[in-house]
Amino acid sequence: MKKQAKKVVLALMASALMLATACGSNAGTNSETGTNAGTNSGGGDKPITLRMAWWGSEARHEYTKKVIDLYKTKNPNVTIEVEYANYDDYWKKIAPQAAANELPDIMQIDTGYYAQYAGKGQLADLTPYFGKEIDVTNISENALNGGKLGDGVFGMNLGVNSLGFQYDPATLAKAGIDSIPENWSWDDYLSIAAKAKENGIYIDGGMRAEVFFGYYLRTVGKKLYNDAGNGLGYEDDQLFVDFFGKLADLVKSGAAPTPDTLAQIKGVEDDMTVKGTQVGVWQWSNQFVALQQAVNRPMEIAPMLNPGAKEGLYLKPSMFFSISKNSKAKEEAAKFINFFVNDAEANKLILGERGVPVSSVIKEELKPLLSPEQVQVFDYVAWSEANSSPMDPVDPIGAIEVFASLKSLTEQLNYGQISAEDAAKKFRSEAENVLKKNK
Known part of the structure; x- marks a missing residue:
């Protein structure tokens, strides 16, 4: 009887080990569907895959990819798959993804399309991530409220424009x-x-x-x-x-x-x-x-x-980064947005191209590094702030x-x-x- 019980215990342990191994192999990206396969957290060493999409010029594409590479060096468990295009082509690609409930985990969105996606429940409310995954200490309430719709904030303001x-x-x-x-x-x-x-x-x-x-x-x-x-x-x-x-x-x-x-x-x-x-x-x-x-x-x-x-x-707001309501990795997506907005190294690559930064600390960090043309932009936005209306x-x-x-x-x-x-x-x-x- 003891030998038989021992065999049962060993068999159960082997089954548990196989189950744990199988679960571990499914974390991150599903190789068949290309979608995130189940984690909402970016902590530890668990592999996580995010899809990220934006529009812009060739210059924007290049520095954004460098920012992503920088994030990945600090978060080696995270893979970020990128999708980008010019403005018109971008929305042509996004529309069928929205219809199929397959929006990217992180997507760039502008004010013209904002209510269309947020108002139809396709974007996640970022409010629960403010003060946690997204540090808002140095960001004004006005800047945050640029993405306010109803009772939620469905897009992180990436910068201000005039x-x-x-x-x-x-x-x-x-x-x-x-x-x-x-x-x-x-x-x-x-x-x-x-x-x-x-x-x-x-x-x-x-x-x-x-x-x-x-x-x-x-x-x-x-x-x-x-x-x-x-x-x-x-x-x-x-x-x-x-x-x-x-x-x-x-x-x-x-x-x-x-x-x-x-x-x-x-x-x-x-x-x-x-x-x-x-x-x-x-x-x-x-x-x-x-x-x-x-x-x-x-x-x-x-x-x-x-x-x-x-x-x-x-x-x-120049544009927003929003998180898909259907994302399986919302916390990691929020952490990347925080990195994009608040990390000094990342912003030395961005240099205000998506608008004058909303973080007062980042704005000061960048001033000594700006080219004359970038100074012109920062100065013009500062002038506009004093010569504009809400x-x-x-x-x-x-x-x-x-x-x-x-x-x-x-x-x-x-x-x-x-x-x-x-x-x-x-x-x-x-x-x-x-x-x-x-x-």
């Missing part, structure tokens, strides 16, 4: 213009555009419709969306006509490029500012350094147009459809296929049909 006109003084001079006035107005802008056109130079590549129409509305005390997010925030369609009519006239006159010309631009390297055939670009401050590096000449940032520039201008609430669910309508109609307007008055009416109809679903 709008401006980024231009090449050499091309401006070639266009026959000495300088841009300090507090320039729409009249100044249109006059400079006409002068540049006489000398065979475009003024710019246009203003991104959903971003700059929102700015223009703020300058006259209105908003693109109402407070409830179920309708437009302005009633007078003449505001649409005034703004987009001016821009369409620039295209019609040849002072700004046609949509066909713009469609040939696939990246910053193709930008006409880089080629010296365009004075500058209206865009976010975090895009300045990449543009300047491509131009490879001294550049400047001019403020937004008056009247109402201070009311129109705002500091915006940001509007996060774009509501349906904003992407609204933006698609706006983009399509303004392209038709720039092609001369529709009048500004008809475009304004059609935009209101299409936007209201989308937004009324939020009631």
Whole structure:
């Protein structure tokens, strides 16, 4: 009997050992599905695989991969699989992943898509990780609340941005213009555009419709969306006509490029500012350094147009890092986000390219290391902070459809296929049909 009992005990011990070995071999990435196979914790030596996705320029891709490599040297049990593309292609890839509930563990997201994904329960609330996996000691409440939606925060603000006109003084001079006035107005802008056109130079590549129409509305005390997010925030369609009519006239006159010309631009390297055939670009401050590096000449940032520039201008989260609600490794994903935001070595690689850092400590750490162009960005954002107004609430669910309508109609307007008055009416109809679903 004793021998028999001993055999049973040994058999049970062997079975337990085999079970433990089998469980250990399944940790981390499932080789068949490529998905995380079951741990929510990044502690110890247990293998963990994260998927991470972002959009951006080639320069952003390269330094982001270096940051990931740095994280992996400090966390050798973690593997991070990367997915990246330019802006438009990125969202084309993300959409089917969202439909299949297979979003990356960590995904870069902007304000336009934020409510669409967070509002539909596809992103994890980061609040439980604040003060734990994500150190928020040196981050202001305002910066954290940039990702607030309802009762949760579904995206970590990676940096703050400000709008401006980024231009090449050499091309401006070639266009026959000495300088841009300090507090320039729409009249100044249109006059400079006409002068540049006489000398065979475009003024710019246009203003991104959903971003700059929102700015223009703020300058006259209105908003693109109402407070409830179920309708437009302005009633007078003449505001649409005034703004987009001016821009369409620039295209019609040849002072700004046609949509066909713009469609040939696939990246910053193709930008006409880089080629010296365009004075500058209206865009976010975090895009300045990449543009300047491509131009490879001294550049400047001019403020937004008056009247109402201070009311129109705002500091915006450049973008967020969010965690998929379906991630099996949320804590490790949160730890990586913390590393990206708070680690000094990592930020010496990032150097504010995704926006001026939200950590006050990191901001001070970087100052001695910044190039003149990066100093320009930090200084412009600091100036904007003192010359701007609070940001509007996060774009509501349906904003992407609204933006698609706006983009399509303004392209038709720039092609001369529709009048500004008809475009304004059609935009209101299409936007209201989308937004009324939020009631």
